[in-house]
Amino acid sequence: MKVFLLAHGHNEMHLFSNLSNCISADGAIWIGEKKDWSLLGVDNLIHINTKDSLSAGKALAKHFEGEKVVVVGLEDLFSGEVLSSFSSNSLQGLVWGCHGFSREGDFASLEKYGFGGKVLYSSKLSSGSVQFNSKFLNSENSNPKDPSVVSLECENNHSFEFVEFDSIPSKDKDISSSEVIISGGRGIQGPEGFESLKTLAKKLDAAIGASRAVVDMGWIDYSHQVGQTGKSVTPKLYIAFGISGAVQHRAGMQNSSVIVAINTDRNAPIFDICDYGIVADWKEVLEKWVSS
Amino acid sequence: MKILVLAKQVPATTDLTFGDAGILNRDNVPKAVNPDDESAIELAIQIAESNSGEVHLASMGPESSSEMLSELGAMGCACSYHICDTLLVGADLITTANVFAELAKKINVDMVICGASAADGKGGLLPSAIASLLGWSCVNQVSSVEEISENPTVVFNFGNNKSKAKITGSCVLSVYKTVAEPRIPDVMAVLSAPQPEKLTVADLNISEKILDSKGRSEVLKVENVKKERKNKIWEGMDSFSEFLDALKKEGF
Numbered sequence: 001m002k003v004f005l006l007a008h009g010h011n012e013m014h015l016f017s018n019l020s021n022c023i024s025a026d027g028a029i030w031i032g033e034k035k036d037w038s039l040l041g042v043d044n045l046i047h048i049n050t051k052d053s054l055s056a057g058k059a060l061a062k063h064f065e066g067e068k069v070v071v072v073g074l075e076d077l078f079s080g081e082v083l084s085s086f087s088s089n090s091l092q093g094l095v096w097g098c099h100g101f102s103r104e105g106d107f108a109s110l111e112k113y114g115f116g117g118k119v120l121y122s123s124k125l126s127s128g129s130v131q132f133n134s135k136f137l138n139s140e141n142s143n144p145k146d147p148s149v150v151s152l153e154c155e156n157n158h159s160f161e162f163v164e165f166d167s168i169p170s171k172d173k174d175i176s177s178s179e180v181i182i183s184g185g186r187g188i189q190g191p192e193g194f195e196s197l198k199t200l201a202k203k204l205d206a207a208i209g210a211s212r213a214v215v216d217m218g219w220i221d222y223s224h225q226v227g228q229t230g231k232s233v234t235p236k237l238y239i240a241f242g243i244s245g246a247v248q249h250r251a252g253m254q255n256s257s258v259i260v261a262i263n264t265d266r267n268a269p270i271f272d273i274c275d276y277g278i279v280a281d282w283k284e285v286l287e288k289w290v291s292s
Numbered sequence: 293m294k295i296l297v298l299a300k301q302v303p304a305t306t307d308l309t310f311g312d313a314g315i316l317n318r319d320n321v322p323k324a325v326n327p328d329d330e331s332a333i334e335l336a337i338q339i340a341e342s343n344s345g346e347v348h349l350a351s352m353g354p355e356s357s358s359e360m361l362s363e364l365g366a367m368g369c370a371c372s373y374h375i376c377d378t379l380l381v382g383a384d385l386i387t388t389a390n391v392f393a394e395l396a397k398k399i400n401v402d403m404v405i406c407g408a409s410a411a412d413g414k415g416g417l418l419p420s421a422i423a424s425l426l427g428w429s430c431v432n433q434v435s436s437v438e439e440i441s442e443n444p445t446v447v448f449n450f451g452n453n454k455s456k457a458k459i460t461g462s463c464v465l466s467v468y469k470t471v472a473e474p475r476i477p478d479v480m481a482v483l484s485a486p487q488p489e490k491l492t493v494a495d496l497n498i499s500e501k502i503l504d505s506k507g508r509s510e511v512l513k514v515e516n517v518k519k520e521r522k523n524k525i526w527e528g529m530d531s532f533s534e535f536l537d538a539l540k541k542e543g544f
Contacts, residue, residue, distance in 0.1 A: 054424040077416075077432055077449060084417040085424035088389050091501060093509030096415040110509075113517065115308055115316075115412065122513040131417075159429040159461030163445060168454035180544070204544070222470055223435070229327045229411050237544050258542055259521065266527065275542075277525040278535045288532050 001106050001126055002026045005040065006073035006082060013039045014141060015074060015134055022139035023072050023101050023132075028147065031056045031082060037149070041142025050154045053078050057085020059154040064090065068127045070108050072101065075131050083129035093128030099136035116232045117255025135179065135234060173207035175224060180237045183209030183226055183253075184219075187242015187263060187282055191219040196283065197241060199290050209233065209253075211243050227252035241282045245270025262286075293345030293442050295336040296396050297369070298406035299329040301353055301360050310514050315382040316412070318354055325360055328407025330367075330474035332467050335437060336405045337368045337475075343442045345402075346370035350395055352380060352388060358488050366477035366485035373399075374488040375496075384505035387498075389421035394496040396426060404464040408433050419466035430464040431457060437471055 005025040007016040009032040017039050020028065027044035030037060031053070037045055046063065048056045060071065060082070071086060073079030075097070087094035100111030107126040114121055175181055182201050184193055194208060201208055209226040210219070226233055228251040238256035243249060245261070245268055253259070254273055261274040262285045271277045278285060304324040309317045336347045349365055349372040351357045361372040375391060383391070396404055404423075409416035416432065423430035433449040438456070445458045446465065459465070477485070493503070501507075526535050 052429075054420060054430060057424060080415075080417050081420040081430065081432065084385070084389075084421040088386055088421035088424050091386060091508070093505075094385055094417065094421075095509055096417060114514075117517055117519075118308065119310065120515045120517050121511055122515075123509050123511045125509045128508060131415075157427070157429065159463050160431055160446075160457040160459045163456040163458055165455050166450055166453050168447065168456060222468065229324075232414055237539075237542075254519070255517070258539075258544070260539065261525075266525075271525055272523075273521055275522040275524065276535060276538050277523075278529075278532065279525065279527040280529050280532070284529050285532065288529070289536065292536060 001068045001070060001103075001108070003103065003108065004029050004046070004069060004071045005042065006031070006071050006079055006129075007040060008032050008078055008082075009035065010078050011074060011076055015137065016040055017141040018137045018139050019072065019074065019132060019134070021142040022137055024103060025072070029060065029071065031078075038144040038146050039141075040147070041145050042147050043145060045147035045149045047149050047151045048154050049151070050156055052154070052156050052158055053081035054085040055154050055157045057082045058089050059152045060086045061089035063152055068106070070125055070127060071129045072132055073129070074134050080131060083131060087129045090128075093125045095123060095125060095128070096131040098130050098132050101130065101132060113234075113255055116228065116251035116253075117234065118251065133234070134177075135236075172224070173201075175207045175209050175226065175233050176231055178207035179235050180204050180206035180239075181209045181226070181233055181235045181253075181256075182206045182239045182241065183211065183243055184214060184241050185211035185243030185249075186213050187244075188214075189242075193242070194220050196286055200286055203290060204237075206239070209238075211246075211249050240270050240274075241286070243270055244268045245273065293340065293343050293403070294348060294399070294401040295340055295345060295403045295405060296348050296350060296399065296401040297329075297333050297336045298392060298404065299333065299349060299351045299360065299364055300326045300407070300410050301351070301357050302326045302411040323356060323360075325364065326407050326410050328409070328467060328469045330364065331469040331472050332405045332407050333364055333367050333369065334472035334474040335467060336403075338440045338472060339403070339442070339444060342440050345442070348372065348399055348401065350375065350392065352376070352383070352391055361488040362485055365488070366482045367475055368477070368481065369486060371486045372488040373491050375491045377492040379493045379503055382505070383503075384508060385415065385418055385421060386508060387502055387505055389418055389425055390498060390502045391496060392418075393422050393425035394498060395491070396422070398496065402462055406464070406466055408466045408468050416466065419464045423464035426462070426464070428462045428464055430466070431459070432466045434465050434467040435470050
């Protein structure tokens with residue numbers, strides 16, 4: 001089995017360098033225009049110059065036909081598209097959300113959480129693709145090397161035309177990739193509560209999350225919803241302001257490294273799963289924290 | 293124009309149990325429609341209404357999916373398909389993508405719309421796999437649609453920011469629930485809703501190789517995770533500095 005790193009122009013190079021080392025890559029695949037590839041730290045590189053993720057995945061399926069190859073990419077959308085196209089065209093496995101990867105002879109041993117961190121899956125894959133959650137990358141960067149390059153031909157098969165490309169700014173920091181999340185629930189008393197939370201979010205470089213109750217009441221956009229029917233998040237620090245901690249909410253955040261809860265109700269279930277909690281008025285805590 | 297919309301029933305509880313090979317026990321678990329899917333149907337109906345098209349609805353899953361399809365079909369779908377087969381229990385993403393791609397070919401649709409991700413799997417990779425098998429493009433994570441027509445203009449997550457694109461041909465769209473507010477069918481619509489047509493593996497062009505997910509990746513172990521928490525709780529603002537010091541010691 002060979003292990004290839006999947007890289008492209010939409011993410012920072014150091015993440016790929018880190019991933020390359022973490023999975024002891026035999027080679028790398030670069031999708032997009034030519035770049036300085038030495039930072040990937042691999043001896044062999046396959047270059048596919050296209051913007052079309054699905055066609056790139058097909059080209060890889062054709063190139064690796066009959067070989068045992070595991071392609072490992074990060075959890076961004078473009079990588080996901082390439083990997084799902086590669087796996088579906090080669091009828092091989094596809095495992096997403098992995099945080100553990102080790103080579104065991106002729107297969108890769110993988111670990112991932114499922115159902116909002118409720119269960120831990122251990123699985124093996126001898127050929128196919130893996131999406132790795134970059135928050136679990138704790139390896140050193142690989143040493144720079146100049147790879148030998150093979151270029152693959154690939155059709156550009158888009159049935160859509162870009163009107164604007166990567167240029168409409170997202171209003172807010174994305175909760176799925178943020179290392180710190182500050183969430184608000186019913187306890188923050190209204191949509192203006194989120195404006196206050198943003199002051200602390202700025203200080204801690206955090207994204208804003210929310211419980212389902214307040215999203216349903218229209219206090220904040222659905223893209224912020226954490227929980228079973230929202231996003232599952234695994235930040236290093238999750239701070240819950242005025243969130244009671246219903247099971248549906250916990251399903252989306254209970255796998256965070258450190259959980260902090262602020263609530264006036266000592267009996268709120270969120271206190272059962274937090275590392276640090278304070279029973280106090282959310283606004284007082286917030287003001288003191290911002291000015292600390 | 294014919295549009296296929298995919299819908300899924302997801303567990304409406306966090307009290308989940310798992311059987312052999314880590315397959316979720318879906319029987320006797322309260323279920324709900326995946327949150328993005330109703331909006332996917334609404335968008336499809338609006339697009340179909342703009343060009344005298346029709347919406348076909350499909351779901352793969354246990355018996356209970358049939359009832360969901362009848363309810364959702366009342367929103368204004370021309371027909372619905374319930375794909376149910378013991379050979380598909382525990383189907384992985386590759387099998388599922390092939391099933392839906394074959395259905396799209398069989399009923400000859402021009403567009404597929406589905407939710408951006410399922411509340412129980414959260415991978416969000418199925419739409420791209422279906423598109424790739426059909427030889428189509430895929431626009432994922434569409435958050436709004438600016439022009440409802442046969443060739444809609446969609447705003448979606450791409451790169452670090454958002455992008456906008458005009459759909460010019462056959463395409464799979466995966467959408468968030470923000471794309472459209474689902475309509476509530478009236479009594480007449482409920483009474484005249486299409487009854488789901490049952491389909492099995494035999495009705496679709498699915499080979500044994502496609503069904504054999506064990507040959508692809510194998511789940512070795514499923515463990516329940518119980519994370520130990522420090523559970524240090526202070527009462528009142530007087531202890532705020534102790535609370536903050538504890539966080540500082542954690543490196544925040």
